[in-house]
Ligand SMILES: Nc1ncnc2c1ncn2[C@@H]1O[C@H](COP(=O)(O)OP(=O)(O)OP(=O)(O)O)[C@@H](O)[C@H]1O
């Protein structure tokens with residue numbers, strides 16, 4: 124082993140307790156950072172995933188302007204055919220057409236307003252979790268029967284159950300009066316109150332008949348496996364619909380702008396806390412290295428008197444810090460990954476977390492994934508700031524006077 | 533050629549109201565291959581003079597020349613370079629790096645001097661052998677006696693064959709047998725390599741080896757005696 128490295132290593136252990144304490148602080152904050160950042164990234168992933176999985180999908184093809192104005196007449200013509208051709212061109216099953224309208228739903232004694240979606244019963248389950256959330260009865264059967272699935276709160280409000288009839292009233296695409304009687308085939312429960320209270324789904328063909336859509340709809344919904352695939356699909360879909368004037372492709376970020384904002388807000392408050400943690404560790408390193416330089420004043424004076432430059436001694440101090448930082452980095456990252464791994468297997472939850480998670484339709488136990496970036500980013504930042512805080516003790520050596528230093532006790 | 537030339541050196545320390553003239557108009561010439569002993573009572577200015585010659589301390593006035601180069605106006609890094617490459621220092625208190633072994637202490641300086649790695653271990657063991665420390669190369673300073681530590685410091689100063697050796701009380705902790713051994717090593721280097729020695733001491737045995745004996749008192753040179761050749 125190189126003699127400078129040996130010297131640095133042994134210097135570290137001259138005050139082994141102090142080094143252990145500093146290392147402990149470093150490793151502990153690294154473990155905390157690894158776990159918290161993994162948990163956070165895991166939560167964000169789940170937040171995005173779960174929100175998009177309900178209905179939105181990762182991208183949608185819509186008529187220009189529909190996203191913001193939601194006008195009934197801002198339609199995608201021949202929507203079933205467009206969905207089929209996209210399915211073929213993207214070589215992807217998870218493509219489903221939808222039409223949307225506002226309507227009044229009445230049972231024998233009550234009437235409520237709701238959003239009604241015409242969906243392809245065979246495809247909807249590929250882009251939306253709602254078909255899987257039917258708690259009583261069944262989801263829509265394939266075909267264009269006069270059936271409806273409604274949310275649990277709406278069912279309670281209307282006082283209807285499966286097999287009961289509901290009357291729908293609304294206005295068609297051409298502005299004419301639209302009405303139909305449908306049978307409740309199933310009741311779903313998403314846990315998201317707005318959906319459970321205000322959403323109903325009917326077969327697309329039936330919807331198009333009732334609302335005089337003439338084959339048109341409002342959204343072609345495409346679901347991806349993950350955000351990377353979503354970006355890829357968005358790009359390819361844009362190319363595919365480029366020659367259809369009036370059609371636009373929105374990615375999940377445009378469809379759910381609140382999502383990214385919520386993540387950003389959460390991130391900035393979290394990173395503020397992490398910043399404080401990192402500063403505390405940096406000060407502990409500064410303290411340790413400053414003490415270790417001060418108590419070696421005499422020794423440094425001697426080697427400087429022998430002709431060894433302050434720069435070389437400064438590099439020695441930095442090397443000592445780098446060794447310590449490296450141990451803290453490896454120890455913290457490994458232990459942090461192990462801790463995270465344990466929670467990845469067993470789930471993590473804390474009191475009060477359910478309230479937070481329910482807002483984003485998350486389960487109350489989180490299983491933070493162990494991933495490379497969340498594991499190294501925190502320890503890397505700690506390492507960097509440890510080195511920065513060792514700069515001051517290292518640079519101080521430039522002002523050391525060998526003769527005076529040698530006199531020091 | 534002169535190895536060391538001091539012209540009218542003055543250095544005053546202020547202790548409160550009191551002024552201490554550590555160097556009081558000192559003029560000194562040491563030719564190459566000289567073997568000079570500085571003797572003075574304690575506080576006479578020996579260490580101050582050696583520090584000035586080695587560029588560790590800048591005098592208040594006067595000039596210091598080493599091997600024909602003026603050094604009292606050099607920058608700190610130039611002085612460090614000079615000490616590293618041309619001067620071997622042995623300090624009054626043996627000053628070793630406590631976490632390194634005897635051999636590593638010697639090697640560390642050689643590494644900084646740029647001695648190739650493959651030569652260092654061999655040279656270090658040779659010089660430790662020459663100062664009478666064969667077999668102790670693996671000990672750390674805390675595991676050696678004061679005299680043994682002093683000899684490691686000497687080995688460290690001599691290993692790269694500097695042109696000038698400045699030694700401050702090198703025999704202070706040695707028994708007379710070891711002191712003789714060390715002085716004979718100095719004499720041999722002086723004879724074979726023309727190494728110039730300036731040794732501060734109040735040890736009579738050391739003075740006996742000197743070709744030239746300079747006496748100081750209160751920062752002034754009060755005697756300059758040429759003795760026998762070796
Ligand atoms: N940093 C300092 N501050 C104040 N006075 C000093 C300082 N260094 C040396 N002196 C004074 O200068 C004078 C000469 O000191 P120096 O160390 O050169 O003596 P010395 O001959 O080496 O003595 P010794 O044999 O005890 O080592 C002494 O009176 C000492 O007290």
Ligand SMILES: [Mg+2]
Pocket residue numbers: 578579580624700
């Ligand atoms: Mg002295």
